[in-house]
Amino acid sequence: MNICVYGAASNTIDKSFINAGEELGRIIAKRGHKLVYGAGALGMMGAVARGVHSQNGYVTGVVPTFFTNEEILYLNCDELIRTETMRQRKQIMEDSSDAFIVTPGGIGTFEEFYEILTLKQLNRHNKPVVIFNINGFYDKMLSMLDDAINANFINAECKKMYPSFNKADDVLNYIENYKEMDLSKMKIQKEK
Numbered sequence: 001m002n003i004c005v006y007g008a009a010s011n012t013i014d015k016s017f018i019n020a021g022e023e024l025g026r027i028i029a030k031r032g033h034k035l036v037y038g039a040g041a042l043g044m045m046g047a048v049a050r051g052v053h054s055q056n057g058y059v060t061g062v063v064p065t066f067f068t069n070e071e072i073l074y075l076n077c078d079e080l081i082r083t084e085t086m087r088q089r090k091q092i093m094e095d096s097s098d099a100f101i102v103t104p105g106g107i108g109t110f111e112e113f114y115e116i117l118t119l120k121q122l123n124r125h126n127k128p129v130v131i132f133n134i135n136g137f138y139d140k141m142l143s144m145l146d147d148a149i150n151a152n153f154i155n156a157e158c159k160k161m162y163p164s165f166n167k168a169d170d171v172l173n174y175i176e177n178y179k180e181m182d183l184s185k186m187k188i189q190k191e192k
Contacts, residue, residue: 002060003028003175004036004093006112007044007103009072017104018047020134024103024168025051029058031172036097038089039063041074044103049074060096062089090115099128099175102162104137113162120161121186128178131164132171138164157185 005028007021025048028035035052037045039061049059053076061077064086073080083089090112102113119125131138142164148154160181165171 001033001098001175002036002096003033003099003101004097005045005048005101005103006037006105006109006116007048008105008109009038009040009043009045010106011042011046013043013104014135017044017134017137020132020168021045021047021103022051022054024048024101024132024171025053025057026055027168027172028052029055031176033172034058034060036060036062036093038093039067039073039077039080041072044105046074048103049077062092064089094119094125097127099130099178101130101132101171101175102138103132104134110141117158117162120183121155121158123183123186126180126183128175129162130171130174131162132168133164133166136166155186161186 021044025035029052035049035057037048040046052059059077060079060081061074062081062083063073065082065084067073081092083092094116100116102109116129120129145154149156149159163174165174
């Protein structure tokens with residue numbers, strides 16, 4: 001499987017996140033999967049890529065040409081795809097991946113998560129989307145999503161689209177055992 005991982009590109013994050021990212025990468029490779037990601041050398045992105053390579057796994061990085069600072073790119077990618085725009089970058093990552101893992105990150109990671117989740121809700125794909133909730137990083141976001149469900153802004157069935165786990169093995173177990181969802185239940189409800 002090609003597994004897309006979204007995550008932080010910052011090296012100022014706590015080392016526990018880096019360690020968990022490297023572990024995730026090792027497990028991806030040990031289980032015979034390939035990594036597709038944003039080609040970063042730092043933060044969660046770099047950690048996962050290093051973890052994959054430590055087990056002789058395959059890494060595909062996708063990066064816009066306007067990222068010209070070679071220091072932030074993981075130049076050891078087995079395949080490095082350059083795009084003109086961020087939108088093209090995300091499209092290639094979405095199209096070439098069989099599953100998506102959301103690790104801790106910032107604005108870009110949040111945007112990638114919500115876009116891939118929206119596309120699933122709109123039945124544009126039926127691939128697993130899973131949150132790797134290291135150190136409870138996403139607890140508040142998950143609580144906010146629950147609040148939106150409880151207030152009827154989000155269909156309650158949508159909660160099934162984004163399971164959350166705090167162990168890398170559980171993340172991969174979910175992906176490997178994923179059964180396509182009945183996305184017809186995700187449709188927007190009309191007012192009565």
